[in-house]
Amino acid sequence: xNIPRPVLALFPLCAFALLLAATRAEGAAPDGAPGEVPAxxxxxxxxxxxxxxxxxxxPDQGYAAVVVRAVFEEQGLPVQIDFYPWTRGLYxxxxxxVDGLMPAYLQPSRFDRFQFSDPFPGGPLVxxxxxxxxxxxxxxxxxxxxxxxxxxxxxxxxxxxxxxxTPELDAADYLDREEVNDDAAVLRELVDGQVDLAVIDLRxxxxxxxNHYPDxxxxxxxxxxxxxxxxxxxxxxxxxxxxxxxxxxxNRGLEAMRADGRLEALHQHYIVHPGAVDQQSEHVRAxxxxxxFATRLRQTxxxxxxxxxxxxxxxxxxxxxxxxxxxxxxxxxxxxxxxGVRLRNPANAGPAWAADALRDFQRRVxxxxxxxxxxxxxxxxxxxxxxxxLGLQTEGPCLICHGxxxxxxxxxxxxxxxxxxxxxxxxxGSLRGLLWVEAPVKTPGSSGESAKH
Ligand code: HEC
Numbered sequence: 001x002n003i004p005r006p007v008l009a010l011f012p013l014c015a016f017a018l019l020l021a022a023t024r025a026e027g028a029a030p031d032g033a034p035g036e037v038p039a040x041x042x043x044x045x046x047x048x049x050x051x052x053x054x055x056x057x058x059p060d061q062g063y064a065a066v067v068v069r070a071v072f073e074e075q076g077l078p079v080q081i082d083f084y085p086w087t088r089g090l091y092x093x094x095x096x097x098v099d100g101l102m103p104a105y106l107q108p109s110r111f112d113r114f115q116f117s118d119p120f121p122g123g124p125l126v127x128x129x130x131x132x133x134x135x136x137x138x139x140x141x142x143x144x145x146x147x148x149x150x151x152x153x154x155x156x157x158x159x160x161x162x163x164x165x166t167p168e169l170d171a172a173d174y175l176d177r178e179e180v181n182d183d184a185a186v187l188r189e190l191v192d193g194q195v196d197l198a199v200i201d202l203r204x205x206x207x208x209x210x211n212h213y214p215d216x217x218x219x220x221x222x223x224x225x226x227x228x229x230x231x232x233x234x235x236x237x238x239x240x241x242x243x244x245x246x247x248x249x250x251n252r253g254l255e256a257m258r259a260d261g262r263l264e265a266l267h268q269h270y271i272v273h274p275g276a277v278d279q280q281s282e283h284v285r286a287x288x289x290x291x292x293f294a295t296r297l298r299q300t301x302x303x304x305x306x307x308x309x310x311x312x313x314x315x316x317x318x319x320x321x322x323x324x325x326x327x328x329x330x331x332x333x334x335x336x337x338x339x340g341v342r343l344r345n346p347a348n349a350g351p352a353w354a355a356d357a358l359r360d361f362q363r364r365v366x367x368x369x370x371x372x373x374x375x376x377x378x379x380x381x382x383x384x385x386x387x388x389x390l391g392l393q394t395e396g397p398c399l400i401c402h403g404x405x406x407x408x409x410x411x412x413x414x415x416x417x418x419x420x421x422x423x424x425x426x427x428x429g430s431l432r433g434l435l436w437v438e439a440p441v442k443t444p445g446s447s448g449e450s451a452k453h
Contacts, residue, residue, distance in 0.1 A: 042078040043246055044098040045234065046089035052207040052274055053103055053232070056083045063270035064103040064232060067120050067263065074253035096239060099246060103232035115238050118251045119231030121267040123203040126222040128190055135196065141227045150174065158186040158195035184208055191219050202226065203271050210379050217381040225367050273377045282386035282439040289332035290390060290437050296324050310400050311413050318417050322347070333440070338392065340433035344414070344423035354436040357389045361431055371431035389436040394426040402426045
C-alpha cells in the first residue's frame with residue numbers, strides 16, 4: 001500500500017489542566033495513615049465532563065475517575081471526586097476548596113502553581129479529515145511538528161476554544177485556525193465543510209461518533225501518525241501543605257498499579273476497547289468467538305503439520321478453516337473470518353469494514369507499530385452490530401506456506417487448491433491479515449449508554 005504523508009502538526013493541549021488546591025488539614029497526621037496524609041479527610045478532586053475519560057453519566061464515572069480512585073485506594077486514602085463545569089472547577093481549585101483537578105495535561109508553564117502527579121495513560125491527539133480528501137502528513141508530526149504543520153499551510157483547521165495548544169501550533173500563523181466551542185462542534189464543522197481539518201483527542205472523537213454521531217463514521221476519519229500522545233495527570237496545588245504528601249502517595253499507588261498491569265488493563269478496558277463498557281454482551285461474544293476461532297485454527301493447523309507435514313496441512317486448512325469459522329460463528333451467534341493483506345482464498349474477502357480496518361492496520365504497522373498489537377473495535381454506524389478485529393502477525397511457522405520462498409512442491413499443492421493465490425512473500429513480523437468478528441446487537445436501542453446530555 002502506499003502511505004500518503006503531507007504535513008501538519010498541531011498540538012492543542014486540552015484545557016483542563018489546572019489546579020490548585022489549598023487545603024486545610026495540613027499537619028495533623030493521625031495514626032497509621034499511609035504517607036503523611038491525614039487519612040480521615042478525603043482528598044477532594046474536581047473533575048469535568050469529558051467522555052470517555054471522565055463523565056458523571058459514564059459507567060463508573062469513566063476511566064480517569066476509576067484510575068484515581070483505585071490509586072488512592074491502593075494507598076488507603078479516601079477520595080471524593082465531584083463534577084463541575086470547567087470554569088467552576090478552576091475557581092474551586094484556585095480558592096483552595098478542593099485539593100486537585102483531573103485529568104490534566106502536563107503544563108510546564110504552570111509548574112509554579114501546580115504540582116503534577118506522575119502520568120497515567122491518556123490518548124493521542126489527532127487531526128480528522130473528511131474521507132476522500134487528499135490530505136496527509138508530509139512529515140511525522142511526532143518527529144518534526146514544524147515541518148508537518150507547514151505542509152498544511154492555508155488549510156482551515158478547527159480547534160476548540162480554550163484548549164491549550166503547543167508552541168508549534170500557536171506559532172503557526174500560516175494556518176487558518178477556526179475556534180469552536182467544544183469537541184462536538186469541531187467535528188461538525190469538519191463534516192459541514194467549514195474547516196478542512198479538526199484537531200481532537202482520538203478517543204473523544206471515537207466516543208462522540210459512536211454514541212452521538214454514528215453517521216460521521218462514514219464521513220470523516222483520523223489521520224495518522226498521531227500528532228502527539230498525551231498522558232494524563234492529576235494537578236495538585238502548591239499552596240496546600242499536604243499536597244507534597246498526597247502527591248507522594250498518589251505516585252506510589254500509581255507505580256504499584258503500573259507494575260502489576262492494572263493501570264494498562266483499565267486503560268484498555270475503558271478507553272482502547274470501550275465496547276466492553278458500552279456493549280457488554282456483544283463485546284463478550286465477539287471476544288469469545290475470536291479466541292475460540294484462533295485457538296481451534298491453530299490447533300488444527302499444528303496437528304495437521306505434525307501428522308502429515310505442510311502438504312497435508314494445506315488440504316486440512318482448505319477443508320477445515322471455513323468449517324471452523326462457520327461452527328464458531330453459529331455457536332456464538334456472530335459472523336467471523338480472516339482476511340489477508342493479500343488473499344489465498346478469494347472467498348475470504350470479508351466485509352467492507354474489515355477491509356477498511358485492515359488498511360488502517362497496514363498504515364499503523366508501516367508507521368512502526370507491531371502487527372500483533374493491532375486492534376479495532378467499534379459499533380457499526382447504524383448501531384446494528386459490534387465489530388472487532390485483531391491483527392494477525394506473520395510468525396516463523398507461517399513462512400512455510402506464506403513466506404517469500406515456499407517450496408516448489410508446496411506451491412504446486414497450494415496452486416491446485418487456490419489458483420489465484422496471492423498470499424506468499426510475507427516476511428516474519430509483517431502483518432498477514434486480520435481476524436474479524438461481527439456480533440449483532442441484540443437489544444435495539446441499547447447502543448449508546450446515557451453519558452450526559
Ligand atoms: C500449511 C500451510 C499454512 C500455514 C503453515 C499457514 N497457513 Fe495461512 N493459509 C493456508 C491456506 C491453505 C489458507 C486458505 C484457507 C481457506 O481456504 O480459507 C490460508 C489462509 C490464511 C488466511 C486467510 C486469508 C487468505 O489469504 O485466504 C490468513 C489470515 C492466514 N492464512 C494467516 C496465517 C498465519 C498468521 C499463519 C501462521 C500462524 C498461517 N496462516 C500459516 C495455509 C497455511
